[in-house]
Amino acid sequence: MRRWALSTCLTLFLVLVLALPALASPKVVVDGAALTFQVLPRVEQGTTLVPLRGIFESLGATVVWDGPTQTVKASKADTQIQLKIGSTTAYRNGQAVTLTVPGKVVNGSTLVPLRFVSEALGANVGWDGSTQTITITSTVSTPSGSTTTKIHFIDVGQGNAIYIELPNNVDILIDAGDVGYGSTVVNYLKSRNVDDIEILIATHPHADHIGGLPAVFAAYDVEIVVDSGVSHSTQAFTRYDTGVKDEGGTYQKAANQSWTFGSCKFEVLGPTTTHSDLNNASVITKLSCPGASFIFTGDAEADGEGAILHKVLDANILKVGHHGSRTSTSDAFLARVSPEVAVIMVGADNRYGHPHSETLAKLGAAGVKIYRTDFHGSVVISLTNQGYSVTTQRLASQPTVQPAPIQPTPVPSSDTTGSKININTASLDELQLITHIGQARAEEIIRLRPFRSLDDLSRVSGIGPSRLADIKAQSLAYAH
Numbered sequence: 001m002r003r004w005a006l007s008t009c010l011t012l013f014l015v016l017v018l019a020l021p022a023l024a025s026p027k028v029v030v031d032g033a034a035l036t037f038q039v040l041p042r043v044e045q046g047t048t049l050v051p052l053r054g055i056f057e058s059l060g061a062t063v064v065w066d067g068p069t070q071t072v073k074a075s076k077a078d079t080q081i082q083l084k085i086g087s088t089t090a091y092r093n094g095q096a097v098t099l100t101v102p103g104k105v106v107n108g109s110t111l112v113p114l115r116f117v118s119e120a121l122g123a124n125v126g127w128d129g130s131t132q133t134i135t136i137t138s139t140v141s142t143p144s145g146s147t148t149t150k151i152h153f154i155d156v157g158q159g160n161a162i163y164i165e166l167p168n169n170v171d172i173l174i175d176a177g178d179v180g181y182g183s184t185v186v187n188y189l190k191s192r193n194v195d196d197i198e199i200l201i202a203t204h205p206h207a208d209h210i211g212g213l214p215a216v217f218a219a220y221d222v223e224i225v226v227d228s229g230v231s232h233s234t235q236a237f238t239r240y241d242t243g244v245k246d247e248g249g250t251y252q253k254a255a256n257q258s259w260t261f262g263s264c265k266f267e268v269l270g271p272t273t274t275h276s277d278l279n280n281a282s283v284i285t286k287l288s289c290p291g292a293s294f295i296f297t298g299d300a301e302a303d304g305e306g307a308i309l310h311k312v313l314d315a316n317i318l319k320v321g322h323h324g325s326r327t328s329t330s331d332a333f334l335a336r337v338s339p340e341v342a343v344i345m346v347g348a349d350n351r352y353g354h355p356h357s358e359t360l361a362k363l364g365a366a367g368v369k370i371y372r373t374d375f376h377g378s379v380v381i382s383l384t385n386q387g388y389s390v391t392t393q394r395l396a397s398q399p400t401v402q403p404a405p406i407q408p409t410p411v412p413s414s415d416t417t418g419s420k421i422n423i424n425t426a427s428l429d430e431l432q433l434i435t436h437i438g439q440a441r442a443e444e445i446i447r448l449r450p451f452r453s454l455d456d457l458s459r460v461s462g463i464g465p466s467r468l469a470d471i472k473a474q475s476l477a478y479a480h
């Protein structure tokens with residue numbers, strides 16, 4: 001009902017707006033990056049009104065909306081701003097600031113006079129009439145709040161749950177596993193001190209993706225929920241749908257949305273067409289940050305992937321579609337994404353046989369390094385401006401299947417899997433990163449040291465010419 005009512009309101013609103021004399025909406029560029037908004041900037045009574053949240057967050061501020069008091073609070077470094085909807089008086093560190101027109105809420109977005117941006121946060125504001133462009137430049141470069149950018153592929157067995165941790169307490173969640181994993185996801189978020197969730201993506205209505213979301217709704221305020229717009233006749237979907245309605249945040253059907261958070265951009269790439277198949281209706285998203293870019297596919301299969309091939313897909317990291325099923329990761333899609341790292345979110349010994357060997361072989365042949373939640377547990381990718389590093393909850397207890405060459409990791413880090421392993425000095429755990437080396441062989445290697453060369457590993461029981469060839473092809477181990 002709520003969705004129906006919302007879309008009706010939206011339609012009425014659009015009709016009203018279109019009936020007015022056409023006014024070009026100004027473009028907004030913050031610190032060199034063009035912003036896109038759900039609600040466009042507009043001119044009213046000679047005053048340019050701009051969406052507060054997108055601009056403030058791009059300037060490094062944290063924005064909190066308090067519904068009951070209709071108040072927006074923003075903070076950046078030691079500046080605190082408070083603005084009540086409908087009032088022409090705002091407060092900056094307790095001092096009154098007068099607005100030319102009051103802040104107002106349009107379709108869930110708070111619009112404020114452009115000048116308030118400069119007055120509140122000390123940013124420089126420029127206007128180019130010929131291009132209808134507002135240019136906003138931050139003058140204070142000290143960021144507030146957290147500065148961490150980490151992408152967490154949370155181990156939820158046969159399911160998906162991805163937490164994107166961006167600077168300034170911006171939190172994005174994609175799916176939350178099956179119903180039994182809701183508390184796992186909530187506890188994981190609590191361990192990362194998540195305060196609220198800015199954007200929640202429910203990729204598609206299958207229980208292994210949305211089952212845990214009611215627990216997330218119960219634990220957190222969620223500002224924006226984006227899903228495929230496709231419903232399903234299961235209890236898991238009904239509970240999720242009720243959760244969305246009770247949450248009271250903004251609901252949006254996937255429609256090429258895009259958000260800019262500091263120097264990172266998060267965008268919805270698909271679906272762009274209607275898919276009758278639930279997996280192919282999965283919301284596909286892309287995160288682009290200075291250190292790395294990611295494609296998150298949900299359970300999209302070849303049709304879902306094929307529908308967005310015209311988009312800019314290249315990314316360093318691919319969340320492999322549908323738990324590594326052979327029906328996903330089509331050749332064309334893999335070629336367009338051209339990832340260095342693939343993350344397969346899959347449960348051990350699942351009844352579907354995921355990940356399929358065809359997918360692993362394909363990724364291996366493309367030289368993609370594979371991380372699997374069934375082997376590695378949760379996988380965390382940390383970003384800096386220069387690159388990324390991968391850490392895993394556990395070292396792989398089984399050798400990953402593909403003899404993929406190790407990609408050079410741009411950032412030196414604690415990632416033991418990103419650097420070479422000297423079989424004469426490596427720890428028991430490190431040795432087990434080498435293909436075909438489990439705990440027993442690792443112990444034997446330590447006992448038999450030193451080794452003159454990799455060929456010398458043939459002294460270890462069970463390592464014959466073919467396993468030795470795999471170990472060499474993996475390019476991870478060396479003897480020194």
Ligand SMILES: [Zn+2]
Binds near residue numbers: 159206209322
């Ligand atoms: Zn799934």
